Amino acid sequence: xxxxxxxxxxxxxxxxxxxxxxxxxxxxxxxxxxxxxxxxxxxxxxxxxxxxxxxxxxxxxxxxxxxxxxxxxxxxxxxxxxxxxxxxxxxxxxxxxxxxxxxxxxxxxxxxxxxxxxxxxxxxxxxxxxxxxxxxxxxxxxxxxxxxxxxxxxxxxxxxxxxxxxxxxxxxxxxxxxxxxxxxxxxxxxxxxxxxxxxxxxxxxxxxxxxxxxxxxxxxxxxxxxxxxxxxxxxxxxxxxxxxxxxxxxxxxxxxxxxxxxxxxxxxxxxxxxxxxxxxxxxxxxxxxxxxxxxxxxxxxxxxxxxxxxxxxxxxxxxxxxxxxxxxxxxxxxxxxxxxxxxxxxxxxxxxxxxxxxxxxxxxxxxxxxxxxxxxxxxxxxxxxxxxxxxxxxxxxxxxxxxxxxxxxxxxxxxxxxxxxxxxxx
Numbered sequence: 001x002x003x004x005x006x007x008x009x010x011x012x013x014x015x016x017x018x019x020x021x022x023x024x025x026x027x028x029x030x031x032x033x034x035x036x037x038x039x040x041x042x043x044x045x046x047x048x049x050x051x052x053x054x055x056x057x058x059x060x061x062x063x064x065x066x067x068x069x070x071x072x073x074x075x076x077x078x079x080x081x082x083x084x085x086x087x088x089x090x091x092x093x094x095x096x097x098x099x100x101x102x103x104x105x106x107x108x109x110x111x112x113x114x115x116x117x118x119x120x121x122x123x124x125x126x127x128x129x130x131x132x133x134x135x136x137x138x139x140x141x142x143x144x145x146x147x148x149x150x151x152x153x154x155x156x157x158x159x160x161x162x163x164x165x166x167x168x169x170x171x172x173x174x175x176x177x178x179x180x181x182x183x184x185x186x187x188x189x190x191x192x193x194x195x196x197x198x199x200x201x202x203x204x205x206x207x208x209x210x211x212x213x214x215x216x217x218x219x220x221x222x223x224x225x226x227x228x229x230x231x232x233x234x235x236x237x238x239x240x241x242x243x244x245x246x247x248x249x250x251x252x253x254x255x256x257x258x259x260x261x262x263x264x265x266x267x268x269x270x271x272x273x274x275x276x277x278x279x280x281x282x283x284x285x286x287x288x289x290x291x292x293x294x295x296x297x298x299x300x301x302x303x304x305x306x307x308x309x310x311x312x313x314x315x316x317x318x319x320x321x322x323x324x325x326x327x328x329x330x331x332x333x334x335x336x337x338x339x340x341x342x343x344x345x346x347x348x349x350x351x352x353x354x355x356x357x358x359x360x361x362x363x364x365x366x367x368x369x370x371x372x373x374x375x376x377x378x379x380x381x382x383x384x385x386x387x388x389x390x391x392x393x394x395x396x397x398x399x400x401x402x403x404x405x406x407x408x409x410x411x412x413x414x415x416x417x418x419x420x421x422x423x424x425x426x
Contacts, residue, residue: 047189048128053099055412057257060133061271061349061374062246064225066187069217069353070194071275071370072202073180073405074209076142081152085425087208091136091184091201092419101129104200121203123196130190134197136420137273137407140164142181157424159263161272161377162408168390170401177277177403180212185273185372187351191218213403215277217353217370224351230304230312234280234354234367235398237297238304241312242339244349255347255376262377266423269411271374274382277355277403280368285398296394298335306335332394338385346381348373368399378406 051059078084094104103109105119112118143158144150184201188194195216202211221233222240226247233239244251253259258267285293290301298316299306306316308328316335320328329336340347351374356367375381390396413419 046131048130050100050129051131051133053096053134053413054415054418056269056414057412058135058270058409059099059412060135060185060187061256061351061409062224062252063131063133063187064228064246065220065222065351066131066133066189067218067220068188068191068194069220069370070186070191070198070214071217071372072184072186072198072214073139073212074182074184074202074205075212076151076181076208077210078208079151081425083208084152085421087205088421088425089419090204092413094200094204095134095197095420096413096416098124098197098200099129099132099134104197104204121196121199123199124193127190127193127196130188130193132186132188132193132197134201135185135187135273135409137183137185137409138162138421138424139180139182139405139407141179145181152425154424157264157266159258159267159408161258161263161267161379162406163379165274165378165404165406166383166387168386168401170390170396170399171404172400172402173404174402177213179405180407182209183273183275183405183407191216215355215370215403216357217355219354221352221354221369222350224349233369234282235285235293235297237293237299237301238312239352240350241299241304242347244347251347252349255381256349256374258376266426267408267410271349271376271409272378273405273407273409274371274373274375274378275403275405275407276371276386276401278369278371279366279400279402281364281398281400282367283364295330296333296398298329298333307333330394332392334389334393334395337389337393342388343381343385346375346385348375348381348385374409 051063053059076084098104103120107119109118109120109122109125140158140162142152143154184198186194186197198214220231222243223230224243224246226245230238230241244255256271258270260268262268294300294307304312305314306329308317308320316329316339318327318329318336318339318341322328336342350372352369352371355370356365358366360366373382410421410424
């Protein structure tokens, strides 16, 4: 039996779980009629299903945020432009297969010649697609490397919005955990599915790219759809209440997607990605009183409501005063400093994840937030927001920014004849 015949999607079908299509609709309708247990089963089926790979925009941006992340940044090690383009074509084909629940290669993990290495590593055999999405981005050094060399004839096609991020107050960045020529964000509801996808892209890319750094994440820290509950970060607070949502079509055009005339045509319909690995000093935070924590954040810990309000989604009253005549939401509170009203209406679509990377060797957890934010122009959105936060946010006492990256994520792959980077390299 060939690899595509023993696909993960096929395994689930044989198990009777079902995925998208008429069967999925029937399961959902039946669940509503039969009650809570069947609704839960329907939710599990949706979480195991497939997200379409082709479309106007790349999946993994406005897609309802999945539970797990494997993010990787690559350095391009070849000097041959044609080899890089060939790799992007191979990656696209593999990504389309894996997001549909199939093996990375045509032959698969067990369908090839026994004497040859398989074209899939096999650790996802029998697993469903788990809503896997793969999102690619191009870093500044792909256009001109650290020595200023235009390796692939792309320097003239670099968007102005893909500007190197400035140094922010308090940055403690590690160069080996920052930057990259290319990045791929793998999100899924099963960590093994996400890791399998990145592992196979790295395998396919051997000799053309090498892994610069990567990050595993769990427990999404933002909602990207109104159908999702707001999650909590490792400080125990609801995070991303005011995030852009997939349903905000007008705001997405204004704040998320590059528009005609913004820059080079190849980025129209794309978005700019900023990543920041932020270590959270959880042991210090855990010794702070509840009232101090709430004052630092500007929200109540239980409900997530802004201070002085009753509901999580109430708009913060930044003019409200306490009994002492001081602002109810402190001038240094995170909610105030990050609010769009403080930045000419600038907003971000965040889809970050918690991480715990063991310990730091000093008896403390190496834990925190892997911040991910998409936007139309970082110069007008992330940079001014982070500049103000870095200078004034009371939360900075408990945070250390150790990694940073910026990438241009092109529009989606339209169909089977398209591939990642076609419009850039064309």
